[in-house]
Amino acid sequence: MITTPDGTVDVNGRSGPLGGPADQQRLRSLRETASVVLVGAGTVRAESYRAPSRSDLRIAVVTQSCNLDFSSGLFTSGAGLIVTTTTAPTVPVDSIRAGSTVVDLPAIISQLPAGIVHVEGGPQLNAAMLEADVVDAINLTVSPHLSGYRAASLSAPPHALRQFSLVDFRREDDFVFVRYERNRNAQ
C-alpha cells in the first residue's frame, strides 16, 4: 500500500497519483517474489486491473457480489480467479470458496498456491485480513504527496489492534519504504 503522510490512500479513487517510478519499481519487485496476488474487488474495479506481466502469477480477487468485468484481460488471460463465499453467485472463471456468509480468509489462504501471498489492498480487504490476523508483514510506501482528498485510509472498518515491528526502512527519491512484520508476542 502507498499512503500520504496524513493517511490518504487515493486521489479521486485512484492510488496512481500518489506514486512515482521508485514506488512502481518497489511494487514490481514485491510481485516478483509472490506466488499469488490477493486483492479486493473494489480495488480491481477502481484501478482497472489487467493481466500481470508475469504469466505464472495468479490474481485472486476477493468479492461477495461477484460483480466484476469477466471480459477484461485480467480474466480472459486466465490470470484472474475469484475468492468468495460458498453462497455467492456462480462465476465463469476459477473460484475458491470458503465461508457461507463472510469469506473465511484463513481457509482461503490455505487453498492458494504455496508461497508468498502478496495483498494489494484495498482498505476493506486489509481490515478483514487484520481482523482475521493473517497478515505477517506490511510493506508500506509513504508518498511525498499531500492531496487534501480523504476517502479511505489503509484499513477501512474497525478491526482488532495488531502489533507489528519495524524491520526495514529506506528512502528513495522522496519516498520512504517501510516494512513491518507481525509481532505475535506483543498482541
Ligand SMILES: NC(=O)c1ccc[n+]([C@@H]2O[C@H](COP(=O)([O-])OP(=O)(O)OC[C@H]3O[C@@H](n4cnc5c(N)ncnc54)[C@H](OP(=O)(O)O)[C@@H]3O)[C@@H](O)[C@H]2O)c1
Ligand atoms: N494506496 C494504495 O496502495 C491502494 C491500494 C489498493 C486500493 N487503494 C484504493 O482503495 C480504494 C478502494 O477501496 P475499497 O475499500 O473499496 O477496496 P477493496 O478492499 O479492494 O474492495 C472492497 C470490495 O472488495 C470485496 N471485499 C473486500 N474484502 C472482502 C471480504 N473480506 N469478503 C468479501 N468481499 C470483500 C467486496 O467486493 P464486492 O463489493 O464485489 O462484494 C468489497 O466491496 C480505491 O480508491 C483504490 O484506489 C489504494
